[in-house]
């Protein structure tokens with residue numbers, strides 16, 4: 001019989017969240033209407049956000065992450081005329097307050113698109129001047145022309161010398177929304193290799209195997225990272241994680257939304273998200289389970305963030321386990 005071993009890590013790495021919108025539910029009631037309607041409720045809620053309100057909800061979400069042994073979270077924060085820069089201000093304060101417990105990276109996010117709110121561009125630029133460790137985030141589906149959206153976000157990033165760029169990429173999963181190859185080409189052409197994250201990439205699951213293989217090779221060649229959020233399975237297929245990993249693409253994992261109109265659930269427990277992906281894509285072989293644990297415990301790619309995480313105590317979280325299968329199956333709390 002295998003003896004239990006102690007698995008000690010600095011903590012889990014949550015590479016995509018929306019702490020500014022966290023914990024809206026159940027205070028505001030959730031109804032499972034189509035996503036366009038729920039996005040409208042989000043805009044409505046955002047219009048009444050205050051900095052204090054964002055801080056206290058984000059702190060609640062952060063406490064949940066901490067209770068499950070999280071050491072790093074990279075969170076998107078909406079920046080648009082509805083909420084202004086209040087989210088960034090709140091998260092900067094939260095980041096400072098919790099800097100000895102968890103490293104928070106902030107990505108100023110254009111959730112609503114330039115078509116609907118052209119003034120978001122100026123606000124995003126302003127957000128990037130508020131701190132050197134703030135990245136910028138776009139969404140390939142939020143404007144009519146996804147390619148020009150990608151270009152504009154890169155232009156803003158280049159003007160402000162942003163440390164990283166992220167895109168919610170092909171989130172719908174629909175083949176007609178497939179912009180991953182275009183994004184990878186832009187990363188290569190503009191020299192953003194190693195500093196760009198493509199979140200979701202769900203259309204990759206639904207295009208032909210041939211197109212997928214080409215896109216995966218291009219993604220690897222471009223040094224474009226992919227962030228998978230397994231809870232997206234509620235409405236669409238999840239991207240081809242095993243194939244991306246095999247091609248050498250760096251993969252991160254995120255909780256995505258926690259208790260809001262996009263996801264009324266969401267524990268913040270990275271082991272649970274890894275378990276969910278294990279079930280969805282049959283990560284059943286020992287080396288595949290090991291890979292999932294590596295994804296949720298690897299250091300952030302950004303060098304400055306990695307240094308900050310490494311300065312947190314290295315042996316803070318201890319799990320008693322037999323093997324990775326036990327960890328993923330039983331989701332133990334850290335001690």
Ligand SMILES: [Zn+2]
Nearest residue numbers: 018168256257
């Ligand atoms: Zn997201």
